[in-house]
Amino acid sequence: xxxxxxxxxxxxxxxxxxxxxxxxxxxxxxxxxxxxxxxxxxxxxxxxxxxxxxxxxxxxxxxxxxxxxxxxxxxxxxxxxxxxxxxxxxxxxxxxxxxxxxxxxxxxxxxxxxxxxxxxxxxxxxxxxxxxxxxxxxxxxxxxxxxxxxxxxxxxxxxxxxxxxxxxxxxxxxxxxxxxxxxxxxxxxxxxxxxxxxxxxxxxxxxxxxxxxxxxxxxxxxxxxxxxxxxxxxxxxxxxxxxxxxxxxxxxxxxxxxxxxxxxxxxxxxxxxxxxxxxxxxxxxxxxxxxxxxxxxxxxxxxxxxxxxxxxxxxxxxxxxxxxxxxxxxxxxxxxxxxxxxxxxxxxxxxxxxxxxxxxxxxxxxxxxxxxxxxxxxxxxxxxxxxxxxxxxxxxxxxxxxxxxxxxxxxxxxxxxxxxxxxxxxxxxxxxxxxxxxxxxxxxxxxxxxxxxxxxxxxxxxxxxxxxxxxxxxxxxxxxxxxxxxxxxxxxxxxxxxxxxxxxxxxxxxxxxxxxxxxxxxxxxxxxxx
Numbered sequence: 001x002x003x004x005x006x007x008x009x010x011x012x013x014x015x016x017x018x019x020x021x022x023x024x025x026x027x028x029x030x031x032x033x034x035x036x037x038x039x040x041x042x043x044x045x046x047x048x049x050x051x052x053x054x055x056x057x058x059x060x061x062x063x064x065x066x067x068x069x070x071x072x073x074x075x076x077x078x079x080x081x082x083x084x085x086x087x088x089x090x091x092x093x094x095x096x097x098x099x100x101x102x103x104x105x106x107x108x109x110x111x112x113x114x115x116x117x118x119x120x121x122x123x124x125x126x127x128x129x130x131x132x133x134x135x136x137x138x139x140x141x142x143x144x145x146x147x148x149x150x151x152x153x154x155x156x157x158x159x160x161x162x163x164x165x166x167x168x169x170x171x172x173x174x175x176x177x178x179x180x181x182x183x184x185x186x187x188x189x190x191x192x193x194x195x196x197x198x199x200x201x202x203x204x205x206x207x208x209x210x211x212x213x214x215x216x217x218x219x220x221x222x223x224x225x226x227x228x229x230x231x232x233x234x235x236x237x238x239x240x241x242x243x244x245x246x247x248x249x250x251x252x253x254x255x256x257x258x259x260x261x262x263x264x265x266x267x268x269x270x271x272x273x274x275x276x277x278x279x280x281x282x283x284x285x286x287x288x289x290x291x292x293x294x295x296x297x298x299x300x301x302x303x304x305x306x307x308x309x310x311x312x313x314x315x316x317x318x319x320x321x322x323x324x325x326x327x328x329x330x331x332x333x334x335x336x337x338x339x340x341x342x343x344x345x346x347x348x349x350x351x352x353x354x355x356x357x358x359x360x361x362x363x364x365x366x367x368x369x370x371x372x373x374x375x376x377x378x379x380x381x382x383x384x385x386x387x388x389x390x391x392x393x394x395x396x397x398x399x400x401x402x403x404x405x406x407x408x409x410x411x412x413x414x415x416x417x418x419x420x421x422x423x424x425x426x427x428x429x430x431x432x433x434x435x436x437x438x439x440x441x442x443x444x445x446x447x448x449x450x451x452x453x454x455x456x457x458x459x460x461x462x463x464x465x466x467x468x469x470x471x472x473x474x475x476x477x478x479x480x481x482x483x484x485x486x487x488x489x490x491x492x493x494x495x496x497x498x499x500x501x502x503x504x505x506x507x508x509x510x511x512x513x514x515x516x517x518x519x520x521x522x523x524x525x526x527x528x529x530x
Contacts, residue, residue, distance in 0.1 A: 005029070008036055010094055015041065015061040019053040026050040035130065036093035040067045068092040073106040076133060081201035082141060084112040085133035086124060100125050103136070111203045112137045137202040145196030145212030152188045154181060156242040179240040180268050181249060187240065188217065188232040222249025237269030237287060251288070259284060259299070271305075280316065289325070296321065306341075313337070315352065327356075331367070340403070349375065349383075357403065363489065370394060376405070381486045387493030387507065399484025399501030399518065404473060411470045418463040425456040486516040487528055498523060 005024040009016045015038060017029075029050050033041060041061040049058045061067075072089035086103055098106075103121045107113075116137045124134045158179045181187065196209030217225060217232050220243075224235045234240070238249040251270040255263060258276035266272060271288030278284055280298035290303045291310075298316035301307060306325035313319055315335030321327060327339040331347040332354065343356040347365035351372035354360060360377040362368050368384035374395040375381055387394045397405070432449040435441045441449070484500040488511070496507040498516045505516060505523035513528040 006032065008032070008038075008093060009057070010063065012063060014059045014063050016057040016059050017046075017049060018057050019049070019055050022053055024050070024053065035090055035128075037069065037071075037090040037095065038093065039069070040064075068095065070095050071098045071102075073098055073103055074133075075106050075110045075112065075136075077110060077112070077202065081203050081205070082139040082199075083135060084110065084137040084202045086121070086136040087133040088124065088128070088130050090128070090130050097128055098125060107136060113202070114200055114204045115139050115202050139201045139207070140199045142199035142207045142209035143197040144210040145194040147212040148193040148215040149191050150188050150215060150217065151191060153186050154179060154188075154240060156187075156240050156247055178253060178263075178266060178268065180238075181234045181240045182237050182269050183234055185234045186231060187223065187234055187247070190215070190217065190230045190232075192230065218246050220246045220248035222251075223247070239268065239270065253286075258294075277311065290323075312347070313352075331365070334373075343377075349373070355403075370396070377484075379484065383488055384490050385493075386486075386488045386491070387496040389493055391493065391495035394496045395499070396486050396496065397499045398486055399499075408470065408473055411466055411473070415463065415466050415470065418459055418466065422456060422459050422463065425452055425459065428452050429456060484518060488512075488514050488516075489528055 005019070005021050005028060007018040007020055009018070026047060029046065033046075038061065042059075045058065045060045049060060069089075069092055071091035074087040074089065076085045076087070077083070084107060086107070088098065091097060100118070100121050103125060104116065104118075107116060114137070117135065120134055120136055123129070124136070156179060193212030193214050195211045198209050199207040201207055217223070219225075219232065222234065222236050222238060224233045225231070226233070232247075234249050236249055236251055238251040239253045241248050241250055253266065253268045253270060253272045255266070255272070255274045255276070257263065259266060259274055259278040259282050265283040265285075267283070267285045269287045272284060272286040272290045274284070274290075274292045275294075277294035278292060278296045278299040278301060283300040283302075284290060284292075285300075285302045287304045289305045290301060290307045292301070292308070294311040296309055296311075296313045296315075296319060298314070298319045300320045300322075301309070302320070302322040304324045306327070307321060307323045308328040309321070310330055312330035313321055313332045313335040315333060317334045319335050321329070321335060321337040323338070324340045326341045327337055327343045329335075329337065329343070329345045332345055332349045332352045334350070335352040335354070337343060337352065337354045339356040341357055342359045343354060343361070344364075345354075345360075345362045346368065347362075348367045349362055349370045353374050355374075355376035357378050359380045359382070360375055361381075362370050362383035369388070370381075370383045370386050371388040372392045372394055374397065376397040378400065379398065381396050381398055386396070429449065429452050432441065432445060432452065435445060436449065486498050486500070490512065492507055492511040492514055494508050494510065498505045498507065500516065500518040500523050503518055503521065503523050511525065515526040515528050516523055517526055518524075
C-alpha cells in the first residue's frame with residue numbers, strides 16, 4: 001500500500017514526508033498524496049525526495065487553509081432519474097472522511113429517496129473509494145403491458161405438419177386442403193392486453209407503464225363473438241377460410257379444379273361445387289348439395305341433400321353415389337347409385353346398381369338406355385331404351401322401396417343366423433344339464449353352463465327384436481299403396497327381367513312403347529302413356 005512507503009505529517013510550518021522504505025517511485029508518491037487530499041505541493045521538492053528517499057523529514061508543501069479541503073460527496077442522477085451514483089473526493093489527510101449518514105444526507109438533498117443501496121454506501125465509506133462513482137440508488141423501471149394476441153384453436157391455413165415419409169406410409173387422399181367447421185366450434189380465443197405495472201424513479205416519482213394494445217378478431221361473415229369479446233365461434237357449418245387477412249366461414253365450398261391429390265378428400269358441412277372431376281379413390285361427403293361439372297371416376301360421393309353430376313359416373317365397379325335427396329347424373333357406367341328420393345340420368349346406365357326410394361328416370365339424351373345391372377325404384381322406372389339387342393341381363397325392380405327391401409333381406413339373414421346359434425346353444429345346454437344331474441359337473445363346466453345360459457337369453461332377446469322389426473316391415477310393404485310401374489318409351493329388349501312388388505316378368509321378345517304394371521297378381525303390358 002502507498003501509505004507504507006512514506007510517513008506523511010502536517011504542522012504549522014507545512015507538510016512533511018519521511019521515507020519508510022528504500023524503493024518507491026514518484027508515481028506511487030503522488031498517488032498517495034492524491035489519496036490523502038494533498039492537492040498542492042512543491043513538485044521539485046517531491047521529485048528530489050523521490051530520488052533521495054531520505055529517511056529524515058522533508059518539506060514538500062506549505063500549510064494553507066484554502067488548500068486543506070474537506071471531503072467532497074458528488075451525487076449524480078441519470079437523465080431519467082432511474083439511478084443515482086455517488087463519487088467521493090478525498091479530504092485533506094487531517095480532515096475526517098464522510099460517514100454513511102453524510103452520504104445519505106447528500107442523496108436526500110438531491111431528492112434521492114427511493115431504492116437507496118445502503119450496503120453500497122457502507123462499502124464506499126469503509127473502503128474510502130475515490131476511483132470511480134458507485135451506484136448508490138436504483139429505481140424500479142415500469143413493466144409495460146403486453147399487447148392482446150389471438151390464439152387459433154383451429155388453424156385456418158391448414159398448415160401440414162412435417163412428415164417423415166421414410167418412417168410411415170401416408171394416404172395423401174386424406175390430407176385435405178380445406179378446413180371444415182361446424183356451428184358452435186371454437187375457432188380462436190383472444191388473450192387480452194395487460195395494463196402493465198408502473199415504475200418508480202429514485203426521486204420517488206411514479207413512472208407510468210405503457211398499457212398493451214388491443215387487437216380485433218380479423219373476421220368477415222359466419223362468426224359469433226362471446227359477450228366478453230374473447231372467444232370466436234363458428235355461427236354456421238362451412239369452410240373456414242382466410243382471405244385478405246380476414247377469416248370467414250362459407251356455407252359453400254367451391255373447388256375450381258379436380259378433386260385429386262392436390263385437393264385431397266372433402267368432408268364438408270355445407271354445399272360443394274366442383275368445377276372439375278373427382279378422381280379414382282377420392283371421397284366427397286357433404287351435408288348440403290353436391291354439384292360436379294365433370295366426371296366421377298371410381299370415387300365415393302355422398303350428400304345429405306341432392307347430387308348433380310353433369311359429366312356422369314364411371315364407377316369402375318367401386319364408385320359409390322349416395323344421396324338423401326335427388327341424384328342427377330349425365331350417365332352411369334358400372335356405378336353404384338342410391339337415393340332416398342329420385343334419380344334422373346340423362347344418358348346411358350350400363351352394368352350399374354341403381355336404387356331410388358321413389359323414381360328412376362333415364363331420359364333426355366340421345367343414348368338414354370338401361371342395359372345390364374340392376375335398377376330399383378319404390379314407385380317407378382322410366383327409360384328410353386331398356387336392355388340391349390345382345391340380350392344383356394338387366395333387372396328392374398319396382399314397388400318396394402329399395403332400402404326396405406335391402407333391410408328385409410338383411411333381417412332374414414340375421415334371423416337365420418340367430419336361430420341356428422340358439423339351436424347350438426340349446427344342444428350344449430341340454431348336455432351340460434344332463435352332466436349336472438349325473439353329478440359329473442366340475443367347477444369349470446358349471447361356469448360354462450352359466451355362460452351358455454346367458455348367451456342363449458341374449459340371442460333370444462335379439463331374435464325377438466329382429467322378428468318384430470321384420471313383421472312391421474312386412475306389414476308396411478303389404479299396406480303400401482304404391483303402384484309400381486316400368487315404362488319404356490322406345491324399345492325393351494329380351495334379357496330384361498321386371499319385378500313389380502315381388503312378381504316377376506321375363507321379356508322374351510322386343511317390345512315397343514310399353515308399360516309394365518301389376519294387375520290381378522300378374523305383371524301385364526300396357527301402352528306407354530308418357
